[in-house]
Amino acid sequence: MTAPGPLSVVLAGGGTAGHVSPLLATAEALLRLDPATRVTVLGTAEGLEARLVPAAGLDLRVLPRVPLPRRPTVDLLRVPGRLAGAVAAARRVLTEVSADVVVGFGGYVATPAYLAARQARVPVVVHEQNALPGLANRVGARLTPWVATTFEGTPLRGAQRVGLPLRAAVAGLDRDALRGEARAALGLRPDLVTLLVTGGSLGAQRLNDVLPAVRADLAAAGVQVLHVSGRGKTVTVPDLGAGPGAGTVVPYVVEPYLDRMDLAYAACDAVVCRAGAGTVCELSALGLPAAYVPLPVGNGEQRRNAEPLVAAGGGLLVADADLTPAWVRTTLLPLLADPDRLAAMAGAARAHGVLDAADRLAGMVVRAATGGTP
Template sequence: MSRSTHPTVILAGGGTAGHVEPALAIGEALVSNHGARVEAFGTTRGLETSLVPARGFQLHLITPVPVPRRISLDLLKLPFRLVKSVGQARRVLKQTAADAVVGTGGYVSAPAYLAARTLGLPFYVVESNALAGVSNKLGVRLGGVGFNAVAGSGMPGEVVGIPVRPGLGEDPDGQHATRARNIWNLAPDRPTILVTGGSQGAQSINDAIVAARERLVAEGFQILHAYGKKNEAPAELEHYVGVPYIEDMAAALAVADMAICRAGAMTVAEVTAARLPALYVPLPHGNGEQARNADEVVAASAARRIRDEELTADLIVETVRDILGDGGAAAQMRKAFAGTSAGTVAEDLAARIVADIENDTMTDNTTTPHTTTTKE
């Protein structure tokens, strides 16, 4: 371990925002609360190429190592890709004199865990989903310290919740909401509906909100809709703002009165931290983890959930009327968040990581620092 007063921690979470954002949340807490030097691994395949530099962290690109789901030529290439990627990660860890690695899943995490293990560095595995991914399960088996968002993920580790950006949802002086109105030209006198299908967008949500938007606008609402970078932009409409991706989520959550969204782990965590009433439409594919991500807030009556196949324009209009109407449903849902687990997970994990480093409980790393971005 390096003996600097300020530790050096390398983040390893890539692909979707659900992997990148928890890592960045911990990184920001490490910097702001402990003066740590924080950098990140990434691959060219993920959102980290834009999100990480935008948040002020240096990004080291390494070769992605996706695991093919069927026997193919890619499967035969897997060992060679893995060796190359682990070698790249080892060089970065040596060059930066890293004290620890924090991984949150995705293609970049497995090589980072393996590199840390071979160098004797402590590493931490943070699983934000209701069901753990292959990379994070591997990380714990290799000796990483596991942390889970919820119980029963299939990965050993303490249950701590999901790390979200420090201060997310807090807007005591209204600066975030004002910034949102300026960025997206939102009216100050209209309730705002935030719509997002996650970092990739969701076609079913896009179709339903576009079919419902004229009625919603006519009833006095406005819509901020992240439709996904790979999807076609909807036609323009007054009081409807469509954007491919929302970079400033703190502003979007501050200005919103309710959300209609997928139930990705990070989305649920951020909406919960902002105490924002929501209608969740879990992704209908995969292992069902999205439906589970929203269990706690739905059980607390702080959010509602429907199946993807039930989503229609009529249902959206009826739900918005009910939540944001005069019946007080939104206020009741906000109060219900008091019984949920949103909190200071990022700050708590950052403190534990720094305490481990300061207490010298792990193997020393004696390499010398270097700051050149690796692009191999």
């Protein structure tokens, strides 16, 4: 599909990588369709978008955050005024850039963007990352027939499953071709089974506590670790010394955050991770077997994100409280030592994944902007 002419597209979302990554992937896909497309991003000053959107060469316009209190407090009384101010700010941006369409990915700025688009009579496209939708996208889905989801069965009216938009660096990743370079760049050995541990952009203290505690067991099994801890999170890795002979050290590399997650994915053979939508979809699309440890708070959306993939044989599911050193020794280490089982799990994951979601969503955005039908 090619766009009929240059469009002005406003993408709204931010906060964590779960919102920012699919937003950036969609921007890439829109610019592949037509490099003349004007892409403007609505985000916050505090989220990852404040750094990643300008780094991608895109125009970021900052809106005030409008968090909704989870309980009735005095802050609830301030929400209408804050929301009205954010809607007015979003409306000014839509007017300035002559927006043809607004695409929302959830988060603090999505609701003001949806309401501003409704006022300005600009078409809205909603993309929901998780199996259970957030409040912003539940609002947005009531304002438009253009609703896209990552997973089947997401309870939004008129939803079409397109998958999760993945950036080209991930969707087009040749893990085998990049593995040697990736391991060298990350301080890993080229010859060892490699486990990636990641709690997402914010990290996960449970993973940060349990995996280092079994470093000796992992090293004894010849498993090296790349551990992405999350900024501000603490990881204490026991020092095992140099071992009995030169060259026998098994690395345990800790990085607070990686902009180049494609290198991490290329370097590893398996993953222990949370079950955010972005993580589940990236790993399945790349055929990476994983043990998913859903966040134990919230409305259970992370477990729902991972369940279909696990049921298809593409991963393991372990409750946060059950992720213990004993579980690593009795369940994870035998998996890492079984290449045939890892290969079968990788194949099942790859069969479940979607690589072209960004192009699917970009096509929907163009149709919405040009008067098409859902």
